[in-house]
Amino acid sequence: MPGSNTVRILDGNTFVVSEDTGDIEATPSEPTGLFSLDMRYLSKWVLTVNGERLNALSYDDLQYYEARFFLVPGMATHYVDAKLSIIRERAVGGSFRETLTILNHDEKAVDLEIRMDAGADFADLFQVKDEIVNKKGELYAEAEGDRLRLGYRRGNFKRETVISSSQPARYDRNGFAYSIHLEPNEQWDSVIDVQTFAVGPGGRDLRMGLRAHGTERLALQHDLEEWIARAPKVNSEHGRVSATYRRCLVDLAALRFSPLSLGGQTLPAAGLPWFMTMFGRDSIFTCLQVLPFAPELSKTTLRILGALQGTRFDDFRDEDPGRILHEMRYGETAAFEEQPHSPYYGSVDATPLFVVLLDEYEKWSGDVALVKELERECRAALHWIDDYADLVGNGYIWYERRNTDTGLENQCWKDSWDSISYADGTLPPFPRATCEVQGYAYDAKMRAARLAREFWDDPAYADQLEREAAALKERFNRDWWVADGGFYALALDPDGRQCDVLSSNIGHLLWSGIVADDRAAQIAEHLVGPRLFSGWGVRTLAEGEVRYNPIGYHNGTIWPFDNSFVAWGLRRYGFAEEAATVANGILDAATYFDGRLPEAFGGYQRDLTKFPVEYPTACSPQAWSTGTPMLLLRTMLGLEPHEGHLAVDPRLPVGMGRIEVLDIPGRWGKVDAFARGRLNMDQLAD
CATH class of the missing domain: 1.50.10.10 (Glycosyltransferase)
Incomplete structure (x- = not known):
């Protein structure tokens, strides 16, 4: 069970449980990941900058459906010297969206290699609860020109996670990466979309009715305001x-x-x-x-x-x-x-x-x-x-x-x-x-x-x-x-x-x-x-x-x-x-x-x-x-x-x-x- 350093956001049918850095590294015994309708659609979601893991300054679960993580490279003793700020802002609705922001505080320009390792074990929630993830079907990962497709099929049962980015990225079977150049005090942003699909007979997404209901952040915010007002x-x-x-x-x-x-x-x-x-x-x-x-x-x-x-x-x-x-x-x-x-x-x-x-x-x-x-x-x-x-x-x-x-x-x-x-x-x-x-x-x-x-x-x-x-x-x-x-x-x-x-x-x-x-x-x-x-x-x-x-x-x-x-x-x-x-x-x-x-x-x-x-x-x-x-x-x-x-x-x-x-x-x-x-x-x- 995740401890007190985990962050949870949810919106009815979809929820995310992550570390306080925003990273997800699921094990069979922990319900961390992106879940929807009793299945884990992301079991790995790890951000690195120049090959280095990040550390959390703080995080804020702003609303039940969104959270923001403030990160820096290096260990805690190096925070005072940090020249980069990394902000991860995420929201769930019918899908999962993460906005990645990087700020250069240095007096000189920097070249950065930004990497997101991504994976999905498509574990059934009952398998996670029982600490046994033993898939009987086929897991697959396909790197396409503008997206990464992770999937699982077992007969007519098919589930997919499709990841895309607003900024050009290099996709491979294990994630995606950006090479960026930042001038002093310059900011870089990318919006990462993670769509989940429960594919039924004839290729129809069983979750389409849910996807059309309140997937955008403003719609979720408006819905919450109306709920409280009523x-x-x-x-x-x-x-x-x-x-x-x-x-x-x-x-x-x-x-x-x-x-x-x-x-x-x-x-x-x-x-x-x-x-x-x-x-x-x-x-x-x-x-x-x-x-x-x-x-x-x-x-x-x-x-x-x-x-x-x-x-x-x-x-x-x-x-x-x-x-x-x-x-x-x-x-x-x-x-x-x-x-x-x-x-x-x-x-x-x-x-x-x-x-x-x-x-x-x-x-x-x-x-x-x-x-x-x-x-x-x-x-x-x-x-x-x-x-x-x-x-x-x-x-x-x-x-x-x-x-x-x-x-x-x-x-x-x-x-x-x-x-x-x-x-x-x-x-x-x-x-x-x-x-x-x-x-x-x-x-x-x-x-x-x-x-x-x-x-x-x-x-x-x-x-x-x-x-x-x-x-x-x-x-x-x-x-x-x-x-x-x-x-x-x-x-x-x-x-x-x-x-x-x-x-x-x-x-x-x-x-x-x-x-x-x-x-x-x-x-x-x-x-x-x-x-x-x-x-x-x-x-x-x-x-x-x-x-x-x-x-x-x-x-x-x-x-x-x-x-x-x-x-x-x-x-x-x-x-x-x-x-x-x-x-x-x-x-x-x-x-x-x-x-x-x-x-x-x-x-x-x-x-x-x-x-x-x-x-x-x-x-x-x-x-x-x-x-x-x-x-x-x-x-x-x-x-x-x-x-x-x-x-x-x-x-x-x-x-x-x-x-x-x-x-x-x-x-x-x-x-x-x-x-x-x-x-x-x-x-x-x-």
């Missing part, structure tokens, strides 16, 4: 909230992904570098988080997930009729069915969450047409919950992969291999049922009942769904409650034995509404108690559990997205102070990450580390971490659509000061919300 404005007395919101809004713009079938419409990709594609679970959660700020993402997400809903039984893809996809990939390994993501359906939470998002979106937008348009898909999702997901026959959603080679073992959001365990640390057999998914199913049935009664003209179906939801709630509170611990089990095994560990999943149960009212206070106490709450946020697994590890991926780290739904759940059951405590911890942590919350960070106690400890391989930016501050804002201000209006019931953390959110869009038009936190003792003394 969003609500957030002002805060303490700048951390408004600064974090601004960063999240820009990162969300960067993560907008255009599936090939959408013709420019966008939905949230999951995250950089591994997950720049469409996910069911991640995209839905992100849409739920950002509904008050970017509601248009929900409509696109619902439509494309509905269009790709499962229609058959396919063991390779873990597909069932009515099931919502987990992940969609476009690279070589998916094309040749070496892995099942074309699409892959191995998640059990995306399907009920699809129904949840449809209802929540309608409450905000009043988009009745979409509710009616997706009625069939919604019914199919509910049918999947009842008939195909209940592998044991006891009324719960279970999972067990049918693709035992490349399918996911754990098909809940905590999908690492060891995330589900008993209290003694051993792992349960399959099938497994995790607690939060039962909550999602309950919520989906309750919400679908409203849709059926109000929009589908089917009150009998609405009554049926409400009866089923009530029965599920009663059954769940009987089977999952760990009486001697005062919490709900993380999961059940096929014999009904509880995975009786304390986890953050219980916060999702509050969000879903499946928690019995007389047990909610115990759940809230656990969530902000010392075993789960670190001071920065709620841990995925409680301190003291056998598998607890503060830097274990799902066994003790803090996930910002997880915390945002925990806070929302606490607020739903009336625990506003506890919700504010969680929100305050996460927003404090965000300041240490310059407003960009990572996928996860360490679960160490706050008074031990004094700052949130980075998780080494966390995605950043990541969509549902980007959406976290937005959902926390909604939760703290108590923003809830209610009978066609927006209700505001703020409860801010002590000492936060005044917050205002202006122009919140919805079926009500645009409204403003204001709140002020109570003063702490230091502020009172002042």
